[in-house]
Amino acid sequence: MKAAYIENGGVHVGEMTDPVPARGQALVRTHSCGMCSSEAHFLHAGQNIIDLSRKFGGPYAGLDFHRPFVPGHEYVGEVLDYGPGSERRIKIGRRVTSVPIMRAGGAHAVIGFSHDFPGGFGELMLLDETMLLEISDGLEDVLAAMIEPLAVGLEHARHGNPTSDDIPLVLGCGAIGLGVIAGLKLMGAAPIVAADFHPGRRDMAILMGADIAVDPRETNPFGALPELRGRSANLVYENVGQKGMLSRIISDAPFAGRIVMGGYCMEEESLFVFAAQNKRLNIQFAGGEEPQDMELAMRAIADGRIDVRPWVGERIGVGGVADAIARMSGPDAPVRTVVDPRK
Incomplete structure (x- = not known):
């Protein structure tokens, strides 16, 4: 062949x-x-x-x-x-x-x-x-x-267990981050905040269902954004996969925040357990898609719920x-x- x-x-x-x-x-x-x-x-x-x-x-x-x-x-x-x-x-x-x-x-x-x-x-x-x-x-x-790349994002979104009280923040708007946004939208989570350096990816995040998309060099995505009326994100999805991301998220995350690590980092990470414990953070490491995620991805693409x-x-x-x-x-x-x- x-x-x-x-x-x-x-x-x-x-x-x-x-x-x-x-x-x-x-x-x-x-x-x-x-x-x-x-x-x-x-x-x-x-x-x-x-x-x-x-x-x-x-x-x-x-x-x-x-x-x-x-x-x-x-x-x-x-x-x-x-x-x-x-x-x-x-x-x-x-x-x-x-x-x-x-x-x-x-x-x-x-x-x-x-x-x-x-x-x-x-x-x-x-x-x-x-x-x-x-x-x-x-x-x-x-x-x-x-279907497969979307299913990975759906799996990550699902493992964050979003509720109506959560404000999700999606860091990194490549394929997996976009899939997370689509999955969150499908689950009824709102408002959804997205952060990426590149304007094209921020535009794509809005297309996929994000309510707010910011450049983290200009706007702190963890802050109390005006659109959130004084509230801030508490459920963070990391989709970048670079060394130091988890440490920075721990530093910026709010008390009792939840973090879903979807980025695939292959370098050793350093973090302060002290900071994570004091904030009572929950860190979930997401994996690959499961058959249920593949089935949902196919149905959602086929019926137009996710474009x-x-x-x-x-x-x-x-x-x-x-x-x-x-x-x-x-x-x-x-x-x-x-x-x-x-x-």
């Missing part, structure tokens, strides 16, 4: 061996796959990510940075076949996505970060049939590829992956570039 793959910190395009499904595994032809910043992280810090997984336990421990792997975990594709002995509950020819985890056949891997289970930057994938989510008819491929169409930028073939990854971190980059290996 044709694929864009990562090897030794570089992106290459070429032919890879076609995957063969085992029991419980579906063979899927990729239609569309979103491009996530985690792929860019692997280009400059892949060995560190692998080493941290081996030291602390993590999904990337089985990767060899010097061997090729096909990334892409925000995918939609068409079922072509199943391995022998599989349940085959979704018909061949139907479109599917899934939580990007493979457990069938004795495996335990993240699809797109595995030498055995290629992701959506290639023409073919193997998916765990117990994880498959059948795509609604009428939901176009590029929007279906937004992810503004997320979608350029649509490229595998030959454009290297250039797109190099450009994806800028403030003017689209929320998601979409790869179609059939192009």
Whole structure:
């Protein structure tokens, strides 16, 4: 199969061996796959990510940075076949996505970060049939590829347990922060405050349901904003993933505040437990999406409750992956570039 793959910190395009499904595994032809910043992280810090997984336990421990792997975990594709002995509950020819985890056949891997289970930057994938989510008819491929990143934000929003008494503050308005805002809006939380350095991302935050969007260099998002009539945020969602963020949030958070850590920081963090204890803060570390979040994301996109169409930028073939990854971190980059290996 044709694929864009990562090897030794570089992106290459070429032919890879076609995957063969085992029991419980579906063979899927990729239609569309979103491009996530985690792929860019692997280009400059892949060995560190692998080493941290081996030291602390993590999904990337089985990767060899010097061997090729096909990334892409925000995918939609068409079922072509199943391995022998599989349940085959979704018909061949139907479109599917899934939580990007493979457990069938004795495996335990993240699809797109595995030498055995290629992701959506290639023409073919193997998916765990117990994880498959059948795509609604009428939901176009590029929007279906937004289900997984939206589901991550929905999971984070859900783990904050927002109530009608809360004022949520979302720090960082990339894809995950936008998903958190959409999830909070869906749950009826209001008002929602968003903070990001870049005006385009603040505009996008308002589109997704934020009531207030501020530049934290100009306005303290933890302060009593005029629009809040003297109140201030008490439920903080961190979606930046930079060293020092948790410490700064602890310093600025109000008494009895709640913090949901969604940003993926791979550096050691320093904080004052004294400050967090005195404020009686609750810190929740969010993880990846669960099947319920994927199902909600698909339904909300399909019925129009969450409009992810503004997320979608350029649509490229595998030959454009290297250039797109190099450009994806800028403030003017689209929320998601979409790869179609059939192009």
